[in-house]
Amino acid sequence: SQTIHQWPATLVQPVGSPLSLECTVEGTSNPNLYWYRQAAGRGLQLLFYSVGIGQISSEVPQNLSASRPQDRQFILSSKKLLLSDSGFYLCALNRYTDTQYFGPGTRLTVL
């Protein structure tokens, strides 16, 4: 069965600093990968999705970017963090019509 790893688990960053969150997947190949953000413990907002290496689509305009350098690696980045970037970031995967599986998440606080 597939496993999703995310790190770090928690992160505190100052405004204006860069960001790199990593998601890696085991136990499956060629998955669809997703980055979600959850603010204030409710409501998941889809940020990015990827159907393959180097293929990234963005759902909302924002201060963030994503990359998929390898089939099982998905990275969320920012050059300069904003206060509004605080939240709980979740990586998820599915394959075709399979159910969606979520990683443990990264809790980001921007001060």
Add this chain to the structure above:
Amino acid sequence: GIQVEQSPPDLILQEGANSTLRCNFSDSVNNLQWFHQNPWGQLINLFYIPSGTKQNGRLSATTVATERYSLLYISSSQTTDSGVYFCAVERKTGGYQKVTFGIGTKLQVIP
């Protein structure tokens, strides 16, 4: 885009009570999932249910796709059922399954 509405937004139950959570969606979907997010943030898939009824222990779910709603039943609730329950619908868009979440129902089960 598709709208997903969940009700009630908050629910407090006495341990042992039963409850029904509702999810309405605004357009036809390929699939529907129910998730439970525990207090530590981990999202766990409960049901993958595009139509019909499924049961898993004290939980069951029914989706009536033609009427665009799904129900999640929790019987004999336990304190470990506390958390946020999300409904998520999937539509195939451009070769991948786009997932849209509702804002969730926050459940607190008190002893």
